[in-house]
Amino acid sequence: MLDITGYIWYNIQVMRTIIKKYSKIVYILSAIIVCVFLTITFTACSSAADEPDPSPSVEPSTPTPTPSTPTPTPVPLELVPWSGPVEHLFTHEVIAWPELAFNGRTRQGGFDAEFITANEFRAILQSLYDNNYILIDLNDVWSEFTNESDQLRMMRNTLMIPEGKKPLVISFDDMNFYAIDIPYGLMSKYIIGSDGQIWAEGFDPTGNYVVSQDLAAVTILDKFVRENPGFSHNGAKGCIALTGFEGILGYRTQNDPSDTSQAFRLNRMAETARVKPVVDRLKATGWYFASHSYGHIGIASASLARVQADGERWLDEVGSIVGDTKIFIYPFGQRLDGADQNVPGPALRFYAEELGFRLFASVGREPYTQIKDSIPAVIMDRMLVGGRTLRNSRERYLRFFDAADVFETAVRPDEYGTDWGNNDDNYGGDDD
Numbered sequence: 034m035l036d037i038t039g040y041i042w043y044n045i046q047v048m049r050t051i052i053k054k055y056s057k058i059v060y061i062l063s064a065i066i067v068c069v070f071l072t073i074t075f076t077a078c079s080s081a082a083d084e085p086d087p088s089p090s091v092e093p094s095t096p097t098p099t100p101s102t103p104t105p106t107p108v109p110l111e112l113v114p115w116s117g118p119v120e121h122l123f124t125h126e127v128i129a130w131p132e133l134a135f136n137g138r139t140r141q142g143g144f145d146a147e148f149i150t151a152n153e154f155r156a157i158l159q160s161l162y163d164n165n166y167i168l169i170d171l172n173d174v175w176s177e178f179t180n181e182s183d184q185l186r187m188m189r190n191t192l193m194i195p196e197g198k199k200p201l202v203i204s205f206d207d208m209n210f211y212a213i214d215i216p217y218g219l220m221s222k223y224i225i226g227s228d229g230q231i232w233a234e235g236f237d238p239t240g241n242y243v244v245s246q247d248l249a250a251v252t253i254l255d256k257f258v259r260e261n262p263g264f265s266h267n268g269a270k271g272c273i274a275l276t277g278f279e280g281i282l283g284y285r286t287q288n289d290p291s292d293t294s295q296a297f298r299l300n301r302m303a304e305t306a307r308v309k310p311v312v313d314r315l316k317a318t319g320w321y322f323a324s325h326s327y328g329h330i331g332i333a334s335a336s337l338a339r340v341q342a343d344g345e346r347w348l349d350e351v352g353s354i355v356g357d358t359k360i361f362i363y364p365f366g367q368r369l370d371g372a373d374q375n376v377p378g379p380a381l382r383f384y385a386e387e388l389g390f391r392l393f394a395s396v397g398r399e400p401y402t403q404i405k406d407s408i409p410a411v412i413m414d415r416m417l418v419g420g421r422t423l424r425n426s427r428e429r430y431l432r433f434f435d436a437a438d439v440f441e442t443a444v445r446p447d448e449y450g451t452d453w454g455n456n457d458d459n460y461g462g463d464d465d
Protein backbone atom coordinates (compact mmCIF):
# COMPACT_ATOMS: atom_id res chain seq x y z
CA MET A 34 0.00 0.00 0.00
CA LEU A 35 2.96 2.31 0.62
CA ASP A 36 3.95 1.91 -3.00
CA ILE A 37 0.46 2.84 -4.12
CA THR A 38 0.40 5.89 -1.85
CA GLY A 39 3.75 7.01 -3.19
CA TYR A 40 2.56 6.53 -6.72
CA ILE A 41 -0.57 8.60 -6.09
CA TRP A 42 1.50 11.34 -4.46
CA TYR A 43 3.80 11.31 -7.44
CA ASN A 44 0.85 11.63 -9.80
CA ILE A 45 -0.55 14.56 -7.84
CA GLN A 46 2.81 16.36 -8.03
CA VAL A 47 2.82 15.84 -11.78
CA MET A 48 -0.73 17.16 -11.94
CA ARG A 49 0.25 20.29 -10.01
CA THR A 50 3.02 20.97 -12.45
CA ILE A 51 0.59 20.56 -15.29
CA ILE A 52 -1.87 22.91 -13.58
CA LYS A 53 0.72 25.63 -13.32
CA LYS A 54 1.52 25.27 -16.96
CA TYR A 55 -1.86 24.78 -18.48
CA SER A 56 -5.46 25.78 -18.13
CA LYS A 57 -8.18 24.97 -15.64
CA ILE A 58 -9.69 22.53 -18.14
CA VAL A 59 -6.61 20.35 -17.95
CA TYR A 60 -6.86 20.46 -14.14
CA ILE A 61 -10.37 19.08 -14.23
CA LEU A 62 -9.37 16.35 -16.68
CA SER A 63 -6.42 15.40 -14.46
CA ALA A 64 -8.61 15.15 -11.38
CA ILE A 65 -10.90 12.80 -13.26
CA ILE A 66 -7.91 10.64 -14.24
CA VAL A 67 -6.76 10.44 -10.58
CA CYS A 68 -10.25 9.43 -9.48
CA VAL A 69 -10.38 6.70 -12.11
CA PHE A 70 -6.90 5.52 -11.05
CA LEU A 71 -7.90 5.34 -7.38
CA THR A 72 -11.06 3.45 -8.18
CA ILE A 73 -9.16 0.86 -10.21
CA THR A 74 -6.43 0.51 -7.57
CA PHE A 75 -8.72 -0.08 -4.58
CA THR A 76 -11.00 -2.36 -6.54
CA ALA A 77 -7.95 -4.48 -7.35
CA CYS A 78 -6.82 -4.60 -3.66
CA SER A 79 -10.17 -5.61 -2.34
CA SER A 80 -10.84 -8.16 -5.03
CA ALA A 81 -7.69 -9.99 -3.97
CA ALA A 82 -9.02 -10.42 -0.45
CA ASP A 83 -12.76 -10.55 -0.81
CA GLU A 84 -15.10 -12.92 -2.49
CA PRO A 85 -15.93 -12.14 -6.09
CA ASP A 86 -18.80 -9.73 -6.57
CA PRO A 87 -21.82 -11.98 -7.15
CA SER A 88 -23.58 -9.36 -9.32
CA PRO A 89 -21.50 -8.72 -12.42
CA SER A 90 -21.74 -5.42 -14.21
CA VAL A 91 -24.13 -4.98 -17.12
CA GLU A 92 -21.25 -4.87 -19.57
CA PRO A 93 -19.83 -8.28 -20.50
CA SER A 94 -16.76 -8.64 -18.30
CA THR A 95 -13.34 -8.60 -19.88
CA PRO A 96 -10.49 -10.65 -18.34
CA THR A 97 -8.89 -8.86 -15.41
CA PRO A 98 -5.22 -8.22 -16.08
CA THR A 99 -2.89 -10.05 -13.73
CA PRO A 100 -1.19 -7.65 -11.28
CA SER A 101 2.54 -7.30 -11.83
CA THR A 102 3.33 -8.58 -8.31
CA PRO A 103 0.63 -11.11 -7.53
CA THR A 104 0.09 -12.13 -3.93
CA PRO A 105 -1.19 -15.73 -3.88
CA THR A 106 -4.34 -15.84 -1.84
CA PRO A 107 -5.28 -19.40 -0.86
CA VAL A 108 -8.79 -20.19 -1.94
CA PRO A 109 -10.66 -21.51 1.10
CA LEU A 110 -11.42 -25.16 0.50
CA GLU A 111 -14.85 -26.46 1.25
CA LEU A 112 -15.04 -28.32 4.56
CA VAL A 113 -16.26 -31.88 4.33
CA PRO A 114 -16.77 -34.52 7.02
CA TRP A 115 -13.87 -36.91 7.57
CA SER A 116 -14.75 -40.41 8.71
CA GLY A 117 -11.43 -42.16 8.04
CA PRO A 118 -8.63 -42.76 10.52
CA VAL A 119 -6.84 -39.81 12.07
CA GLU A 120 -3.16 -40.48 11.55
CA HIS A 121 -0.88 -39.72 14.48
CA LEU A 122 2.89 -39.49 14.06
CA PHE A 123 5.35 -38.74 16.83
CA THR A 124 9.00 -37.99 17.22
CA HIS A 125 11.25 -36.07 19.61
CA GLU A 126 13.04 -32.75 19.54
CA VAL A 127 15.09 -32.74 16.34
CA ILE A 128 18.86 -33.08 16.18
CA ALA A 129 20.35 -29.71 15.34
CA TRP A 130 23.94 -30.97 14.96
CA PRO A 131 24.15 -34.59 13.77
CA GLU A 132 27.93 -34.59 14.15
CA LEU A 133 27.39 -34.48 17.91
CA ALA A 134 24.67 -37.14 18.01
CA PHE A 135 26.45 -39.58 15.72
CA ASN A 136 30.06 -39.50 16.83
CA GLY A 137 30.24 -42.97 18.36
CA ARG A 138 29.41 -42.16 21.95
CA THR A 139 27.35 -44.53 24.09
CA ARG A 140 23.94 -43.08 23.36
CA GLN A 141 24.43 -42.79 19.61
CA GLY A 142 22.27 -45.87 18.94
CA GLY A 143 19.35 -44.45 20.90
CA PHE A 144 19.56 -41.11 19.13
CA ASP A 145 19.73 -42.86 15.78
CA ALA A 146 16.69 -45.00 16.54
CA GLU A 147 14.40 -42.45 18.17
CA PHE A 148 15.36 -39.09 16.69
CA ILE A 149 15.39 -37.34 13.34
CA THR A 150 17.58 -34.49 12.20
CA ALA A 151 16.38 -30.96 11.49
CA ASN A 152 16.87 -31.53 7.76
CA GLU A 153 14.94 -34.80 7.86
CA PHE A 154 12.12 -33.07 9.73
CA ARG A 155 11.89 -30.33 7.07
CA ALA A 156 11.83 -32.92 4.28
CA ILE A 157 9.16 -34.94 6.09
CA LEU A 158 6.97 -31.87 6.60
CA GLN A 159 7.22 -31.03 2.91
CA SER A 160 6.27 -34.57 1.95
CA LEU A 161 3.33 -34.65 4.36
CA TYR A 162 2.11 -31.39 2.89
CA ASP A 163 2.60 -32.64 -0.67
CA ASN A 164 0.60 -35.76 0.24
CA ASN A 165 -2.31 -33.57 1.36
CA TYR A 166 -2.04 -34.09 5.09
CA ILE A 167 -3.24 -31.23 7.26
CA LEU A 168 -2.42 -30.73 10.92
CA ILE A 169 -5.31 -30.84 13.35
CA ASP A 170 -5.57 -30.55 17.12
CA LEU A 171 -6.02 -33.95 18.74
CA ASN A 172 -8.41 -32.34 21.23
CA ASP A 173 -10.79 -31.58 18.36
CA VAL A 174 -11.22 -35.24 17.45
CA TRP A 175 -13.03 -36.31 20.63
CA SER A 176 -15.71 -35.03 22.99
CA GLU A 177 -17.16 -35.99 26.32
CA PHE A 178 -20.83 -36.76 26.61
CA THR A 179 -23.15 -38.07 29.30
CA ASN A 180 -24.86 -41.31 28.41
CA GLU A 181 -28.37 -42.44 29.35
CA SER A 182 -27.02 -43.86 32.62
CA ASP A 183 -25.66 -40.42 33.51
CA GLN A 184 -22.08 -41.57 33.00
CA LEU A 185 -19.39 -39.48 31.38
CA ARG A 186 -18.04 -41.15 28.24
CA MET A 187 -16.12 -40.22 25.10
CA MET A 188 -17.31 -39.97 21.50
CA ARG A 189 -15.65 -39.10 18.25
CA ASN A 190 -16.61 -35.78 16.71
CA THR A 191 -17.55 -35.28 13.10
CA LEU A 192 -14.31 -33.75 11.89
CA MET A 193 -14.78 -31.12 9.21
CA ILE A 194 -11.66 -31.04 7.05
CA PRO A 195 -10.85 -29.07 3.90
CA GLU A 196 -11.86 -31.16 0.91
CA GLY A 197 -9.02 -33.29 -0.42
CA LYS A 198 -7.02 -33.09 2.83
CA LYS A 199 -6.29 -35.84 5.36
CA PRO A 200 -6.14 -35.03 9.09
CA LEU A 201 -2.85 -35.57 10.88
CA VAL A 202 -1.69 -35.21 14.46
CA ILE A 203 2.00 -34.83 15.28
CA SER A 204 3.28 -35.16 18.83
CA PHE A 205 6.74 -34.54 20.27
CA ASP A 206 7.82 -36.53 23.30
CA ASP A 207 10.18 -35.32 26.02
CA MET A 208 10.46 -31.75 24.76
CA ASN A 209 12.18 -30.93 28.03
CA PHE A 210 15.76 -30.51 26.80
CA TYR A 211 17.24 -32.91 29.34
CA ALA A 212 20.77 -31.96 30.33
CA ILE A 213 21.98 -35.39 29.25
CA ASP A 214 20.57 -34.94 25.72
CA ILE A 215 21.78 -31.45 24.85
CA PRO A 216 25.45 -32.48 24.32
CA TYR A 217 24.18 -34.89 21.67
CA GLY A 218 23.40 -32.04 19.34
CA LEU A 219 20.09 -30.59 20.52
CA MET A 220 19.37 -26.94 21.04
CA SER A 221 19.01 -25.90 24.71
CA LYS A 222 15.66 -24.19 25.07
CA TYR A 223 12.87 -22.23 23.44
CA ILE A 224 12.79 -18.49 23.94
CA ILE A 225 10.74 -15.49 22.82
CA GLY A 226 12.54 -13.31 20.31
CA SER A 227 12.30 -9.54 20.13
CA ASP A 228 9.84 -10.10 17.29
CA GLY A 229 7.53 -11.93 19.68
CA GLN A 230 8.06 -15.24 17.89
CA ILE A 231 9.38 -18.48 19.32
CA TRP A 232 13.08 -19.08 18.69
CA ALA A 233 15.48 -21.76 19.92
CA GLU A 234 18.81 -21.07 21.52
CA GLY A 235 21.78 -23.36 21.94
CA PHE A 236 25.47 -23.85 21.31
CA ASP A 237 26.99 -25.12 18.11
CA PRO A 238 29.73 -27.80 18.09
CA THR A 239 32.43 -25.18 18.55
CA GLY A 240 30.65 -23.66 21.53
CA ASN A 241 29.23 -20.56 19.86
CA TYR A 242 25.89 -19.31 21.13
CA VAL A 243 23.23 -19.70 18.43
CA VAL A 244 19.68 -18.41 18.17
CA SER A 245 17.79 -19.91 15.27
CA GLN A 246 14.44 -20.94 13.86
CA ASP A 247 15.97 -23.67 11.68
CA LEU A 248 17.38 -26.05 14.27
CA ALA A 249 14.50 -27.07 16.57
CA ALA A 250 11.17 -28.79 15.93
CA VAL A 251 8.78 -26.06 17.09
CA THR A 252 10.38 -23.28 15.10
CA ILE A 253 10.85 -25.42 12.00
CA LEU A 254 7.16 -26.36 12.04
CA ASP A 255 6.10 -22.78 12.81
CA LYS A 256 8.13 -21.55 9.85
CA PHE A 257 6.76 -24.27 7.57
CA VAL A 258 3.17 -23.34 8.43
CA ARG A 259 3.92 -19.64 7.91
CA GLU A 260 5.13 -20.53 4.42
CA ASN A 261 2.42 -23.15 3.82
CA PRO A 262 -0.70 -22.09 5.75
CA GLY A 263 -2.65 -24.88 4.06
CA PHE A 264 -0.75 -27.40 6.20
CA SER A 265 -2.60 -26.35 9.37
CA HIS A 266 -6.32 -26.59 10.02
CA ASN A 267 -7.55 -23.77 12.25
CA GLY A 268 -3.92 -22.97 13.11
CA ALA A 269 -3.18 -26.34 14.73
CA LYS A 270 0.49 -27.27 15.10
CA GLY A 271 1.64 -30.12 17.36
CA CYS A 272 1.25 -31.77 20.73
CA ILE A 273 4.15 -31.23 23.14
CA ALA A 274 4.47 -34.09 25.64
CA LEU A 275 6.33 -33.10 28.77
CA THR A 276 7.74 -34.84 31.78
CA GLY A 277 8.60 -32.71 34.80
CA PHE A 278 11.65 -34.10 36.55
CA GLU A 279 14.00 -31.74 34.73
CA GLY A 280 11.66 -28.86 34.10
CA ILE A 281 10.10 -28.07 30.73
CA LEU A 282 11.20 -26.64 27.39
CA GLY A 283 14.74 -26.09 28.65
CA TYR A 284 13.76 -24.29 31.88
CA ARG A 285 14.55 -25.96 35.20
CA THR A 286 11.19 -25.47 36.84
CA GLN A 287 11.19 -28.74 38.79
CA ASN A 288 10.94 -28.85 42.54
CA ASP A 289 13.43 -30.66 44.74
CA PRO A 290 11.93 -31.35 48.15
CA SER A 291 15.41 -32.15 49.49
CA ASP A 292 16.69 -28.67 48.64
CA THR A 293 15.04 -26.12 50.89
CA SER A 294 17.57 -23.36 50.22
CA GLN A 295 16.49 -19.86 49.35
CA ALA A 296 18.74 -19.92 46.26
CA PHE A 297 16.98 -22.98 44.86
CA ARG A 298 13.55 -21.51 45.53
CA LEU A 299 14.40 -18.19 43.88
CA ASN A 300 16.00 -19.85 40.87
CA ARG A 301 12.96 -22.07 40.41
CA MET A 302 10.66 -19.07 40.60
CA ALA A 303 12.77 -17.23 38.02
CA GLU A 304 12.79 -20.21 35.64
CA THR A 305 9.03 -20.55 35.98
CA ALA A 306 8.57 -16.86 35.22
CA ARG A 307 10.83 -17.18 32.16
CA VAL A 308 9.04 -20.16 30.65
CA LYS A 309 5.50 -18.86 31.10
CA PRO A 310 5.61 -16.40 28.17
CA VAL A 311 7.03 -19.18 26.00
CA VAL A 312 4.16 -21.46 27.00
CA ASP A 313 1.64 -18.69 26.37
CA ARG A 314 3.07 -17.97 22.93
CA LEU A 315 3.10 -21.66 22.01
CA LYS A 316 -0.55 -22.03 23.04
CA ALA A 317 -1.49 -18.88 21.12
CA THR A 318 0.11 -20.26 17.97
CA GLY A 319 -1.53 -23.68 17.78
CA TRP A 320 0.63 -25.81 20.10
CA TYR A 321 -0.92 -27.84 22.89
CA PHE A 322 0.48 -29.89 25.73
CA ALA A 323 0.30 -33.42 27.08
CA SER A 324 1.56 -35.18 30.17
CA HIS A 325 4.31 -37.70 29.56
CA SER A 326 4.35 -38.57 33.31
CA TYR A 327 6.49 -36.64 35.77
CA GLY A 328 9.39 -39.03 36.03
CA HIS A 329 9.18 -40.85 32.68
CA ILE A 330 8.15 -43.87 34.71
CA GLY A 331 7.66 -47.39 33.42
CA ILE A 332 3.91 -47.46 33.85
CA ALA A 333 3.62 -51.21 33.25
CA SER A 334 5.77 -52.13 36.22
CA ALA A 335 5.08 -49.21 38.57
CA SER A 336 2.83 -49.68 41.58
CA LEU A 337 -0.48 -47.89 41.61
CA ALA A 338 0.80 -45.74 44.48
CA ARG A 339 3.76 -44.63 42.36
CA VAL A 340 1.57 -43.90 39.35
CA GLN A 341 -0.70 -41.82 41.57
CA ALA A 342 2.13 -39.84 43.18
CA ASP A 343 3.76 -39.27 39.80
CA GLY A 344 0.49 -38.07 38.26
CA GLU A 345 -0.20 -35.64 41.08
CA ARG A 346 3.30 -34.25 40.91
CA TRP A 347 3.04 -33.65 37.17
CA LEU A 348 -0.13 -31.64 37.68
CA ASP A 349 1.50 -29.69 40.51
CA GLU A 350 4.76 -28.82 38.76
CA VAL A 351 3.96 -28.93 35.03
CA GLY A 352 0.17 -28.69 34.73
CA SER A 353 0.36 -25.57 36.88
CA ILE A 354 2.44 -23.94 34.13
CA VAL A 355 1.03 -25.35 30.87
CA GLY A 356 -2.60 -25.44 31.98
CA ASP A 357 -5.25 -28.11 31.71
CA THR A 358 -4.68 -30.99 29.34
CA LYS A 359 -6.64 -34.16 28.72
CA ILE A 360 -3.82 -35.91 26.87
CA PHE A 361 -1.50 -38.45 28.45
CA ILE A 362 1.33 -39.92 26.39
CA TYR A 363 2.74 -43.12 27.81
CA PRO A 364 6.48 -43.23 28.58
CA PHE A 365 8.14 -46.13 26.75
CA GLY A 366 4.85 -46.69 24.89
CA GLN A 367 3.58 -48.74 27.83
CA ARG A 368 -0.14 -48.68 28.46
CA LEU A 369 -1.75 -47.84 31.75
CA ASP A 370 -4.23 -50.64 31.12
CA GLY A 371 -1.51 -53.21 30.72
CA ALA A 372 -1.76 -56.13 28.35
CA ASP A 373 -5.55 -56.23 28.24
CA GLN A 374 -6.68 -53.26 26.22
CA ASN A 375 -10.34 -53.98 26.87
CA VAL A 376 -10.33 -53.89 30.65
CA PRO A 377 -9.08 -50.65 32.17
CA GLY A 378 -6.66 -51.30 34.97
CA PRO A 379 -6.62 -49.27 38.19
CA ALA A 380 -3.93 -46.90 36.91
CA LEU A 381 -5.98 -45.94 33.86
CA ARG A 382 -9.07 -45.52 36.03
CA PHE A 383 -7.11 -43.21 38.32
CA TYR A 384 -5.88 -41.08 35.42
CA ALA A 385 -9.32 -40.85 33.81
CA GLU A 386 -11.55 -40.62 36.85
CA GLU A 387 -9.34 -38.80 39.35
CA LEU A 388 -7.01 -36.67 37.23
CA GLY A 389 -9.35 -35.95 34.32
CA PHE A 390 -7.21 -37.24 31.47
CA ARG A 391 -9.22 -38.50 28.49
CA LEU A 392 -6.87 -39.24 25.58
CA PHE A 393 -4.15 -41.86 26.12
CA ALA A 394 -1.55 -42.38 23.44
CA SER A 395 0.82 -45.27 23.06
CA VAL A 396 2.96 -46.50 20.15
CA GLY A 397 1.98 -48.86 17.37
CA ARG A 398 2.29 -49.71 13.73
CA GLU A 399 -0.99 -48.39 12.34
CA PRO A 400 -3.70 -45.88 13.26
CA TYR A 401 -5.54 -47.41 16.18
CA THR A 402 -8.09 -45.95 18.54
CA GLN A 403 -10.50 -47.50 20.99
CA ILE A 404 -13.19 -45.67 22.92
CA LYS A 405 -13.43 -47.21 26.36
CA ASP A 406 -16.97 -48.21 27.25
CA SER A 407 -16.48 -48.38 31.03
CA ILE A 408 -14.60 -45.12 31.68
CA PRO A 409 -14.38 -41.72 29.94
CA ALA A 410 -11.23 -42.45 27.95
CA VAL A 411 -9.91 -43.08 24.46
CA ILE A 412 -6.74 -45.07 23.91
CA MET A 413 -4.77 -44.74 20.70
CA ASP A 414 -1.50 -45.56 19.00
CA ARG A 415 1.00 -43.31 17.32
CA MET A 416 3.62 -44.18 14.73
CA LEU A 417 7.26 -43.36 15.46
CA VAL A 418 9.18 -41.16 13.08
CA GLY A 419 12.78 -41.94 13.99
CA GLY A 420 15.85 -43.55 12.56
CA ARG A 421 14.54 -46.99 13.45
CA THR A 422 11.44 -46.67 11.29
CA LEU A 423 13.21 -44.66 8.58
CA ARG A 424 15.71 -47.49 8.23
CA ASN A 425 13.36 -50.46 8.54
CA SER A 426 9.77 -49.48 7.79
CA ARG A 427 9.90 -47.60 4.52
CA GLU A 428 6.88 -49.34 3.01
CA ARG A 429 4.66 -48.71 6.00
CA TYR A 430 5.33 -44.97 5.92
CA LEU A 431 5.16 -44.42 2.16
CA ARG A 432 1.78 -42.72 2.40
CA PHE A 433 3.51 -40.03 4.48
CA PHE A 434 6.99 -39.87 2.96
CA ASP A 435 9.63 -42.00 1.33
CA ALA A 436 12.37 -42.79 3.85
CA ALA A 437 14.83 -43.18 0.99
CA ASP A 438 14.24 -39.54 0.10
CA VAL A 439 14.21 -37.95 3.54
CA PHE A 440 16.87 -40.05 5.32
CA GLU A 441 20.04 -38.03 5.81
CA THR A 442 22.47 -40.75 4.79
CA ALA A 443 25.47 -38.42 4.85
CA VAL A 444 25.19 -37.73 8.59
CA ARG A 445 23.69 -41.00 9.92
CA PRO A 446 25.95 -43.82 11.10
CA ASP A 447 26.41 -46.62 8.56
CA GLU A 448 26.47 -49.41 11.11
CA TYR A 449 22.70 -49.76 11.59
CA GLY A 450 21.91 -50.33 7.91
CA THR A 451 18.73 -49.78 5.96
CA ASP A 452 16.14 -52.20 4.68
CA TRP A 453 14.45 -50.16 1.99
CA GLY A 454 14.20 -52.87 -0.63
CA ASN A 455 12.65 -55.42 1.72
CA ASN A 456 8.97 -55.32 2.54
CA ASP A 457 9.46 -57.27 5.76
CA ASP A 458 9.20 -54.84 8.58
CA ASN A 459 11.95 -55.26 11.11
CA TYR A 460 10.58 -52.58 13.33
CA GLY A 461 9.85 -53.98 16.74
CA GLY A 462 9.19 -52.93 20.27
CA ASP A 463 7.87 -49.82 21.85
CA ASP A 464 9.38 -46.39 21.92
CA ASP A 465 8.99 -43.40 24.07
Ligand SMILES: [Zn+2]
Pocket residue numbers: 206207325329364365465
Ligand atom coordinates in the same frame (compact mmCIF):
# COMPACT_ATOMS: atom_id res chain seq x y z
ZN1 LIG B 1 9.54 -40.32 26.43
